[in-house]
Amino acid sequence: MSDDSAHIGAVKAWAAEHHLPAAATDRWLALKPADALAILEVARELRLRTAQMLNMLELLDEIGVREGQGAAKIVARDELRRTICGAGSRPARASAFMEKLRELRYPRLARARANLESAVAAMRLPRGLTVVLPKDLSSDELMVRLTAHSASELDKLLQALVDNRQQIAALIEKLGGSDEI
Amino acid sequence: MRFDLDRVFIENEFRDAPISRRVLNALDSRVAVQYVADGREAAKPDRRQADPFAAGKRRLILMRRRAPFLMACPAGSAQFACCGYLVLTLASNCPMDCSYCFLQEYVADNPGFQIYANYADALDEIDALIRKAPGRHFRVGTGELADSLAFDRLTGLSLDLVDYFSRQRNAVLELKTKTDEIDNLLTADPKGQVLVSWTLSPPAVFASSEHRSAPPAARMEAARRLADAGYGVAFHLDPMIAYPEAERDYAELLDRLFATVNASKIRFISVGGLRMTPGLRRAARRRFPADPMLTGEEVLSPDGRYRTFTALRGRLFDSVSKRIRSQAPGVAVYLCMESAAMSERIFGTRPPDPAKMGEILARGG
Numbered sequence: 247m248s249d250d251s252a253h254i255g256a257v258k259a260w261a262a263e264h265h266l267p268a269a270a271t272d273r274w275l276a277l278k279p280a281d282a283l284a285i286l287e288v289a290r291e292l293r294l295r296t297a298q299m300l301n302m303l304e305l306l307d308e309i310g311v312r313e314g315q316g317a318a319k320i321v322a323r324d325e326l327r328r329t330i331c332g333a334g335s336r337p338a339r340a341s342a343f344m345e346k347l348r349e350l351r352y353p354r355l356a357r358a359r360a361n362l363e364s365a366v367a368a369m370r371l372p373r374g375l376t377v378v379l380p381k382d383l384s385s386d387e388l389m390v391r392l393t394a395h396s397a398s399e400l401d402k403l404l405q406a407l408v409d410n411r412q413q414i415a416a417l418i419e420k421l422g423g424s425d426e427i
Numbered sequence: 428m429r430f431d432l433d434r435v436f437i438e439n440e441f442r443d444a445p446i447s448r449r450v451l452n453a454l455d456s457r458v459a460v461q462y463v464a465d466g467r468e469a470a471k472p473d474r475r476q477a478d479p480f481a482a483g484k485r486r487l488i489l490m491r492r493r494a495p496f497l498m499a500c501p502a503g504s505a506q507f508a509c510c511g512y513l514v515l516t517l518a519s520n521c522p523m524d525c526s527y528c529f530l531q532e533y534v535a536d537n538p539g540f541q542i543y544a545n546y547a548d549a550l551d552e553i554d555a556l557i558r559k560a561p562g563r564h565f566r567v568g569t570g571e572l573a574d575s576l577a578f579d580r581l582t583g584l585s586l587d588l589v590d591y592f593s594r595q596r597n598a599v600l601e602l603k604t605k606t607d608e609i610d611n612l613l614t615a616d617p618k619g620q621v622l623v624s625w626t627l628s629p630p631a632v633f634a635s636s637e638h639r640s641a642p643p644a645a646r647m648e649a650a651r652r653l654a655d656a657g658y659g660v661a662f663h664l665d666p667m668i669a670y671p672e673a674e675r676d677y678a679e680l681l682d683r684l685f686a687t688v689n690a691s692k693i694r695f696i697s698v699g700g701l702r703m704t705p706g707l708r709r710a711a712r713r714r715f716p717a718d719p720m721l722t723g724e725e726v727l728s729p730d731g732r733y734r735t736f737t738a739l740r741g742r743l744f745d746s747v748s749k750r751i752r753s754q755a756p757g758v759a760v761y762l763c764m765e766s767a768a769m770s771e772r773i774f775g776t777r778p779p780d781p782a783k784m785g786e787i788l789a790r791g792g
């Protein structure tokens with residue numbers, strides 16, 4: 247076995263053990279050895295599940311296409327290394343890693359979401375009044391939820407809603423693209 | 428437009444039709460020609476090929492259209508700010524190969540490059556429509572399932588269409604293209620009844636995604652020449668792709684457009700974002716794995732399509748709309764396949780209903 251193909255058996259073994267679909271295994275094996283190995287190391291270190299591996303392969307591929315980098319370089323970035331080697335249980339680190347990878351794949355979406363979430367937090371809405379951002383900011387639909395257990399609680403929440411009307415309206419405009427991203 | 432054809436199929440009934448003679452005369456004589464009873468067989472995908480869709484583009488089929496030629500715009504529904512456009516299907520598939528093209532999914536089971544030789548029936552259908560609604564204005568476009576001009580050098584179809592529409596009073600023809608194939612059009616007199624529109628993308632998108640199409644500058648120059656020859660011209664910034672430098676590049680593209688084509692001659696500019704069904708996205712990524720334009724910040728949207736997340740898309744629409752308003756305030760701009768709320772946010776008003784919009788655009792603003 248040449249050095250270049252040393253990883254093949256290990257990748258196949260991981261794929262077989264985790265019932266990774268054949269198409270995904272083929273894509274993984276088609277990567278440069280260093281990239282395929284880097285993925286395998288992450289999978290082993292974080293004990294990734296099959297669904298996480300599928301997601302990782304896709305995200306790394308798409309980041310790579312956009313930024314012209316292979317998987318090994320991408321997973322070596324500090325922000326990802328920190329999630330791999332940081333404190334916490336393996337499942338917690340695995341989900342932090344996937345979250346960070348997704349942020350790298352969708353950088354402007356991640357920034358926009360962080361801005362909107364801090365604007366929501368800054369309103370300091372009372373318990374029972376929640377503002378729910380659309381999943382993946384995929385629309386301009388903002389959901390406002392009121393949960394009251396008594397008439398007086400309802401009055402209090404409605405008043406809070408009125409008091410925050412302007413900020414909530416601004417959030418809707420931001421969802422539609424009023425801000426620099 | 429250079430054609431890379433493996434074979435031409437002609438249905439027996441069109442063996443001696445003028446369109447068949449025109450196509451055969453224009454083609455390289457080395458391309459094999461086969462006469463068949465039913466072209467539908469040749470239109471099916473050849474699954475032995477690595478890329479059956481691309482292989483379909485290389486099989487030109489002159490055949491009968493067995494379904495109606497005229498349809499309402501597939502985008503038309505109460506939910507969308509649509510333009511009330513009627514689609515005339517004279518061909519299916521296209522010799523160009525844009526990585527985001529919806530045909531990759533839409534005609535995946537039928538990818539042969541079909542040209543409908545009984546197109547005279549299409550004109551009969553339009554006659555019937557006009558007779559039924561004599562007071563209305565119609566916009567009839569041929570660029571839905573194929574580029575309107577990509578095969579014009581072979582068929583000369585544009586001449587028959589311009590001749591027909593130049594005699595109409597309440598129907599305009601809209602040809603939609605990414606080519607600069609305008610030689611035939613320049614020999615005809617549209618009498619104000621023909622509008623040619625171009626999809627425009629910044630050079631970065633052209634280079635990465637719009638294979639075999641004419642460069643953006645060539646499209647603009649073709650538009651200038653046709654505008655001077657009496658054609659209405661319009662542009663589609665659709666699909667807009669929100670890559671990192673997009674705002675700057677679309678602004679430069681518009682500057683270049685207004686420097687090339689006199690704004691007073693531009694009938695309208697439509698604006699729309701990249702949208703892909705999950706199936707199209709899979710097909711596009713499989714066929715063009717290295718195209719960075721397919722790996723932007725698209726997320727699954729409530730309508731089941733991948734679209735650039737709303738805030739980024741809205742921001743890009745807003746920047747191009749401001750650019751157009753500052754440089755060419757008289758040019759009509761509309762959003763395609765977006766909600767009325769998005770239109771209101773960008774333009775300050777809700778869009779008119781599709782039929783009304785179609786009439787406004789047919790008359791030119």
Ligand code: SF4
Pocket residue numbers: 520521522523524525527528529530572573574605640
């Ligand atoms: S020019 Fe239009 S029809 Fe042709 S491949 Fe491109 S998007 Fe598709």
